[in-house]
Amino acid sequence: MLKHFSYSYLLRQKCRSLTSMVNKRHLSVEDKLSITDEDINTKSTVRQNTPQYESTFESINKVLANKSLSHLLKDANNEQIVDYKESTQEMVRRDQSRLALRPKTAPEDTTVILFPGQGSQFVGMGYNVIESSNVKQMFSIAKQILGYDLLDLCLNGPIETLNKTQYCQPAIYVTSLAAVECLRQRGTGDVEACVATAGFSVGELSALVFAGAMSFEDGLRLVKIRAESMQYASELVPSAMITVFFNADARISFACNAAREWCVRKGIEEKDAICNIANYLFPHCKVIAGHEEAINFLEMNAKDFGIKRSKRLPVSGAFHTKLMEPARKVMAEALRKIHLEVPLIPVHSNFDAKIYKDVVSMRKKLAKQIVSPVHWEQILHIVYDRPKDMKCPKTFECGPGKSLLSTLSMVHAVARRSAHHISV
Known part of the structure; x- marks a missing residue:
C-alpha cells in the first residue's frame, strides 16, 4: 500500500513551523475509526498516529407574493442602483488578505498549488504523468478501491462515461495528485516551497491530501462516496x-x-x-x-x-445547492469515520474561504461544501491580495485543464503572470 508519498514527507520536513500556528485538537476514539461501511467496499488503511446571502431587496418575499411575473421583470428593469463611496473602515473590513497565513519569506520564493474540480476532465488525461514516480502505483491502488480500471478510462474514455460524476471526480483527484508528483520530480523545490493550497469543489480533497490531512487511500474513498452520492442526488x-x-x-x-x-x-x-x-x-x-x-x-x-x-x-445536477442534501448526509457520515489530521500547510475551505485549523471544522465544512456555494473568488483574494509593491508567489495548477488559471487572470492579473500549469 502507498502509505506516504515522498512529497508528504518533504512537506512535513519543510512545514513543521507552520503547524505551530494552528490549534491541533486531540482526536477522540471515534475520530480514529477507519471506514468500514458497505458503501466503501474495501477495508480502510489509516495512519495510526494519534453566509446566507440576502436578496437584492429586503422585501423580496412580499414582492414575489403580491406581484405577477411580468411586474417582477418590469421592476427589475426599473430598479435604481445607488452608487456610494465606501468608507475607510469598510475598505479595511473587506481587505480579505488579512485572513491569509503567510510566512516571513519573500513571496517570489514561495509557491501556491491549486487543484481543479469537475468539468476539467478529458480523454487522454494521465498520459503526460504516468511515467512519473509513484503514479502507476497510485492508479493501481485506485483500481483496487474503485473496482474498475481508472487509468484505462482516463486514457481511452469514452468521454460519455468519463463525464459522469461518479467517474470524473476520482479521475480528477488521482490525476491532480499525479501532477504534483510530476512537479516534485523536476527537482526545482516548488512542492517543498508551497505555503498555501486550495482546490475547487472535489479538488479540495486533493488539496487536503497534498497537505497531509489524510492519506491518499482515504482521500480516494471519500471522493468515491462523494461522487456516487452526488450522482444519486442529481437523478x-x-x-x-x-x-x-x-x-x-x-x-x-x-x-x-x-x-x-x-x-x-x-x-x-x-x-x-x-x-x-x-x-x-x-x-x-x-x-x-x-x-x-x-x-x-x-x-x-x-x-x-x-x-x-x-x-x-x-x-446533470445542481451541485452546491440544497438539492444535494442526500449527498451531504452520506458525506457527513463518511467523514465522521475517517482519520483526519490538521493540514501541514494552509488549506482554504470552499465553504467560507478560511484556513482549516482543526479536524472538527474539516468534517463540518467538507460536508456543508456539497450544499453550499464555492467561494473561489474570495479564496483568490485572500491568497493573493497584497500591496502593489510586493511580488506574488509562483502558482501551479496541478491537474486537467487550465480553468483555475483563467479565473486567476480575472481576479489577480499580477499573480497570473507567475502562474504555470502542470499538464496531465
Missing part, C-alpha cells in the same frame, strides 16, 4: 447549472428569487424549487444552479436581470 430532481456573465447593475439575487417563484407557480414542490449561486468565480461572473425549470427561466429572461451572456455546464 432525484431534474436540475442544471449555468455560468452567467452579467453587468455591474445586474440583479442576480433577485433573478434567483424570481426563478424560484416561477417554479412554485408551475406546481413544483417548494423544497425542489431551488435556484441560487453555486460558484463565485470572478467579478461579474458566477455559476447558478437549481431546478431545470429555474435555469430555463433565467435563460429566457436573462436580459431583464442584467445577464449579458450565459452558458450551460455539461453536468
